[in-house]
Structures are given as C-alpha cells and as structure tokens.
Amino acid sequence: MLNAGIRRVVMATRDPNPRVNGGGAEFLQAQGLQVEIGLLAEEARRLNEAWFKWVETGLPFVVAKAAASLDGKTATAGGESQWLTGEQARSYGHQLRHELDAILVGVGTVFADDPQLTVRLPKHTTKNEKRKTKNGFKDPVRIVLDSRLRLPLSARLLHLDSPAPTWIACTPAAPKDKIQEIRDLGVEVLMLHSEPGGLVALKPLLAELGSRRIQSLLVEGGAETLGSFFDQRLVDKFYFFYAPKILGGKTAPGMLAGAGVKHLGNALQAKDLEVRKFGPDLLVTGYL
Ligand SMILES: NC(=O)c1ccc[n+]([C@@H]2O[C@H](COP(=O)([O-])OP(=O)(O)OC[C@H]3O[C@@H](n4cnc5c(N)ncnc54)[C@H](OP(=O)(O)O)[C@@H]3O)[C@@H](O)[C@H]2O)c1
Missing domain, CATH: 3.40.1620 (YefM-like fold)
Structure with missing residues (x-):
C-alpha cells in the first residue's frame, strides 16, 4: 500500500x-x-448483522416473519389462511429462507399446515455449496418446537429429500418411545429444559443453536411461537407482510399470541422501520 x-x-x-x-x-x-x-x-454492522450478533454473543440473530391482513389477522374467523399475500411476497419469504441458516415453527403450525419449510423458487446458482438444493438454493435447517413430541410421524418435515436436517426441540415430558421413533426416521431430537407452562425453553435453545453455528434464525410462526419470542424479547428484526385485505372477526387470530404487555409503557419499541411493496402487499421491516 x-x-x-x-x-x-x-x-x-x-x-x-x-x-x-x-x-x-x-x-x-x-x-x-x-x-x-x-x-x-x-x-x-447492518450489512453483517447476523455475523456480528453471533460472534459477539454466541446466539443467532433472530428474525420474526408473519403475514396478515391489513387489520392484523392471520386467518379468517372460519380458520382460512392460505393465501393472504400474493406470489411476490411469498417468493420473498422463500428468499429469506435461503438467506438465513435456520427456520423455526411451533408444532401447532405442523398440525395446521404440514409445512415443508424448504426453499421453493425457480432455478438459481448459489455460491454456498453446503445444503444446496436441486434448484440451486440453500435450504435452512428446520426446527420445530414440540415439547411433548405431539407431531405425527407422517409429518412431511420428517420425510424430506433436503440437504438440510430437521431438528425437533422437545422437553423431558416427551415420551421416550416417540423420541426413538423420530430418531429411527433419521431426524434429530433436541432435549431442552421446559419453561413455565411446560414449553420448550427458548433461551437455552438459542444457545444450543449458536453452538451449532446457526448464525441466523427465521421464526415463521404461528402466533403462539412468535408471541413467546416477542414476550421474551428475543427478536432482533421483524418482517411483517400486510395483504390489502380486511378480515375482522373477534375470534380471527392475530400475528402474535403469548402474554403480550399489560401496560403501554412496556410495549416493545420498534425502530428503523422500512416499508416496501411486493405486488399488492406491503412489507414492514424493523428492529427491536
Ligand atoms: N400468517 C402467518 O404468517 C403464519 C405463519 C405460520 C403459521 N401460521 C398459522 O398459525 C397457526 C398455528 O399457530 P399456533 O399459534 O396455533 O401454533 P404454533 O405457534 O405453530 O405452535 C404452538 C405450539 O408449539 C409448542 N411450543 C413448544 N414450545 C413453545 C414455546 N416456547 N413457545 C410457543 N410454543 C411452543 C406448543 O405445543 P406443545 O405444548 O405441545 O409443545 C404450542 O402449543 C396455523 O393456523 C398456521 O397456519 C400463520
């Protein structure tokens, strides 16, 4: 020089x-x-936000993602939810799966949707040879919160042809024979502490994921799972998609369940909000 x-x-x-x-x-x-x-x-730091957090704390950078109607509902009062957002927003959701190391859902979503949590986009060439799918994308590691291992052995997540593994996170309340049945399918079961209410303890789970070099985690739902992550202040960044639809309905679910906050003064304060359009849908991103 x-x-x-x-x-x-x-x-x-x-x-x-x-x-x-x-x-x-x-x-x-x-x-x-x-x-x-x-x-x-x-x-x-923002360009490399996941790397900075992981190196400095040993924990993955946690990204929450949800899609709702303009009035914040994720399904109708009759339970219909697919699809709220359009093609372009959903493709971007798949792009996020490709970019992040792991994706997590609760067992309620497995029962409702039987998801695959793989990247399904048109053919593409990626530099990342690890976990590369047939169409050139990188599948994320898939994680399910399932304290008592209620998920059915027929769940699609347990039978995928994907270069990335599926890990099921449970607690000591899980039946031993079910643990074995899942392991027999070649799927790893992670044993974690339970937190009050018997749910999988999230902080130890994040520490375990960090120690496995998971630097970024996409939490896709459902509402109970996202609620737990927000209640415990574990979310770093959020992607909230809003479809230009208004559903209403007292019993129609919203993006977040969990305990929430009792006082406005305790509300989580989002910052650095950005709004983008994907076809007819809006995406609001922000940091906590
Ligand atoms: N619009 C969207 O963006 C979106 C995205 C995903 C899903 N969804 C919808 O959401 C619905 C399912 O949501 P949901 O709220 O009923 O279920 P969920 O969040 O998918 O799963 C909740 C279950 O996960 C288990 N769990 C274990 N540890 C947990 C923890 N620490 N925190 C929270 N849950 C924990 C619990 O069951 P155990 O006690 O048995 O462990 C709990 O009942 C489906 O209808 C799905 O279509 C919508």
Missing part, C-alpha cells in the same frame, strides 16, 4: 471475530499508514 502511495485508510468497523479483530488495522498502522475506524459503522 505504501508503495502505491496510499497514506490513509478509512474502515467502517473492525471484524468482531476475536481471531482477527484489529489485526489488519494494527498491521497498517505499523507500516506508517493513518487508519481511521468508525465511518458508517452502524450501516456496516
């Missing part, structure tokens, strides 16, 4: 990885270059 006449280097941020942190900057300073760090630091 000195030979090329460069005297001053401006860096947005250091790499948080303790193995390299500052090494490059110190080397350049030792060569006599002036090094300034911090210009557009926040923007640079």
Whole structure:
C-alpha cells in the first residue's frame, strides 16, 4: 500500500471475530499508514448483522416473519389462511429462507399446515455449496418446537429429500418411545429444559443453536411461537407482510399470541422501520 502511495485508510468497523479483530488495522498502522475506524459503522454492522450478533454473543440473530391482513389477522374467523399475500411476497419469504441458516415453527403450525419449510423458487446458482438444493438454493435447517413430541410421524418435515436436517426441540415430558421413533426416521431430537407452562425453553435453545453455528434464525410462526419470542424479547428484526385485505372477526387470530404487555409503557419499541411493496402487499421491516 505504501508503495502505491496510499497514506490513509478509512474502515467502517473492525471484524468482531476475536481471531482477527484489529489485526489488519494494527498491521497498517505499523507500516506508517493513518487508519481511521468508525465511518458508517452502524450501516456496516447492518450489512453483517447476523455475523456480528453471533460472534459477539454466541446466539443467532433472530428474525420474526408473519403475514396478515391489513387489520392484523392471520386467518379468517372460519380458520382460512392460505393465501393472504400474493406470489411476490411469498417468493420473498422463500428468499429469506435461503438467506438465513435456520427456520423455526411451533408444532401447532405442523398440525395446521404440514409445512415443508424448504426453499421453493425457480432455478438459481448459489455460491454456498453446503445444503444446496436441486434448484440451486440453500435450504435452512428446520426446527420445530414440540415439547411433548405431539407431531405425527407422517409429518412431511420428517420425510424430506433436503440437504438440510430437521431438528425437533422437545422437553423431558416427551415420551421416550416417540423420541426413538423420530430418531429411527433419521431426524434429530433436541432435549431442552421446559419453561413455565411446560414449553420448550427458548433461551437455552438459542444457545444450543449458536453452538451449532446457526448464525441466523427465521421464526415463521404461528402466533403462539412468535408471541413467546416477542414476550421474551428475543427478536432482533421483524418482517411483517400486510395483504390489502380486511378480515375482522373477534375470534380471527392475530400475528402474535403469548402474554403480550399489560401496560403501554412496556410495549416493545420498534425502530428503523422500512416499508416496501411486493405486488399488492406491503412489507414492514424493523428492529427491536
Ligand atoms: N400468517 C402467518 O404468517 C403464519 C405463519 C405460520 C403459521 N401460521 C398459522 O398459525 C397457526 C398455528 O399457530 P399456533 O399459534 O396455533 O401454533 P404454533 O405457534 O405453530 O405452535 C404452538 C405450539 O408449539 C409448542 N411450543 C413448544 N414450545 C413453545 C414455546 N416456547 N413457545 C410457543 N410454543 C411452543 C406448543 O405445543 P406443545 O405444548 O405441545 O409443545 C404450542 O402449543 C396455523 O393456523 C398456521 O397456519 C400463520
């Protein structure tokens, strides 16, 4: 660099990885270059937000995603939910699955939708050879919260032809024979503590996922699962899609269940909101 006449280097941020942190900057300073760090630091962190969180905390960056009508309902009072949003919004949802390391749903969604949680998009070439699907995308690791292993052995998630594994997270309340039956299908069962109410403890689950190098997690629902993540303040970023439909209905479910907050002063405050359009639908993203 000195030979090329460069005297001053401006860096947005250091790499948080303790193995390299500052090494490059110190080397350049030792060569006599002036090094300034911090210009557009926040923007640079955002470009690599999952990596920063994982390296600094050992936990995955948690992204919540849900789709609702304009009035916040995820299904009609009669229980119909597919499909609220249009083709373009749903494709973007699949793109998110491709970009993030893992995807998580509650067992209620497995009962309701029997989802595959794979990336289904037109053919594409990815640089990431690991977990690459036949059409060139990367499937995320699939995780189901199922404290008592109620999911049926016929669930599609247990029989997928995908390069990524499915992990079922349960508690000691799960029957031993069901654990074995699921393992016999070649699917891993993660044994975790239970939290009050007997549900899978989320913080230990995130720590376990982090230790397995899951750097980013997409929480797709349903409402109970998303409610638990928001109640425990575990969400870093959200993607809320809104279809231009109004459903109403006292019993029609909303995006989040869980306990919620009793006082407005305890509301989670979203920041850095952005709004985008996907065909007729709106996407609101933000950070917590
Ligand atoms: N619009 C959308 O974006 C969207 C996305 C996904 C799903 N959905 C819809 O959501 C509906 C299902 O939602 P849901 O709220 O009934 O069920 P859910 O959130 O999918 O699953 C909830 C179940 O997961 C288990 N669980 C274990 N640990 C948990 C924890 N820490 N927190 C929360 N749950 C935990 C519990 O069953 P155990 O006690 O047996 O463990 C709980 O009853 C379906 O109709 C589906 O179509 C909508």
